[in-house]
Amino acid sequence: MNQEELRKALRLYLVMGSPNCSGADPYDVLEAAIDGGITMFQLREKGPGALQGPALLALGARLRRLCAQRAIPFIVNDDERLALELEADGIHIGQEDAPAAAVRKRLPNMIVGVSAHDLGEAQSALAEGADYLGVGPQYATRTKLDAREAQGPAGIARMRAGGIQLPLVGIGGIDATNASAVIRAGADGVAVVSAIAGARAPREAAEALSSLLYL
Numbered sequence: 001m002n003q004e005e006l007r008k009a010l011r012l013y014l015v016m017g018s019p020n021c022s023g024a025d026p027y028d029v030l031e032a033a034i035d036g037g038i039t040m041f042q043l044r045e046k047g048p049g050a051l052q053g054p055a056l057l058a059l060g061a062r063l064r065r066l067c068a069q070r071a072i073p074f075i076v077n078d079d080e081r082l083a084l085e086l087e088a089d090g091i092h093i094g095q096e097d098a099p100a101a102a103v104r105k106r107l108p109n110m111i112v113g114v115s116a117h118d119l120g121e122a123q124s125a126l127a128e129g130a131d132y133l134g135v136g137p138q139y140a141t142r143t144k145l146d147a148r149e150a151q152g153p154a155g156i157a158r159m160r161a162g163g164i165q166l167p168l169v170g171i172g173g174i175d176a177t178n179a180s181a182v183i184r185a186g187a188d189g190v191a192v193v194s195a196i197a198g199a200r201a202p203r204e205a206a207e208a209l210s211s212l213l214y215l
């Protein structure tokens with residue numbers, strides 16, 4: 001995938017694991033979200049009741065297959081071995097995970113996404129070979145318990161003003177009320193968990209977000 005294709009894929013990025021699905025089957029939630037217009041998916045199995053071992057591998061394989069059938073890039077959060085086992089399209093790592101340069105080297109053919117919270121971290125991620133950045137939290141979130149303080153879309157604007165041209169998504173507390181502000185600040189897309197996975201109707205929630213992002 002070239003950089004322009006990646007920018008498009010990042011437009012509406014669903015990040016999700018089974019703890020985010022309010023008891024629904026994550027497969028059904030993902031399928032509905034794809035029907036509603038998501039453009040990229042990250043398996044992030046974290047939080048109370050998170051699956052591990054063979055159960056996680058089995059869920060990952062089902063979700064991976066669905067993404068392949070529907071031509072949705074499939075990214076794995078944090079776990080290089082799982083990403084390889086599932087033949088993922090990419091991996092997302094944060095500042096507390098393995099160093100981006102080492103991951104880039106070990107997984108030369110995967111998309112490597114890196115979390116960056118300020119211009120310095122964005123410059124380092126670029127130098128280490130990141131393909132895209134996740135910048136957050138944009139707004140207060142209850143999904144990631146160890147999230148930093150909300151920085152607002154101004155953090156993205158500062159990265160763009162500082163010369164960062166890498167594909168970039170905002171994440172954290174994003175929903176239909178604030179997604180447009182994140183795009184206006186310079187993001188290529190928005191990454192959401194609860195606004196879709198926690199919605200009563202994930203397809204409609206994805207449709208509503210998608211319609212805002214293509215104005």
Ligand SMILES: Cc1ncc(COP(=O)(O)OP(=O)(O)O)c(N)n1
Nearest residue numbers: 078092093094095115134135171191
């Ligand atoms: C697209 C995207 N952006 C940021 C993150 C957060 O990654 P990280 O800081 O490593 O935190 P965890 O998700 O691992 O708890 C992300 N997952 N995706």
Ligand SMILES: Cc1nc(C(=O)O)sc1CCOP(=O)(O)O
Nearest residue numbers: 136137141143144172173193194
């Ligand atoms: C996975 C994640 N990363 C964040 C960061 O700031 O890097 S915030 C976050 C959780 C986003 O969940 P929701 O859309 O429900 O707020």
Ligand SMILES: [Mg+2]
Nearest residue numbers: 078093094097
């Ligand atoms: Mg991480």
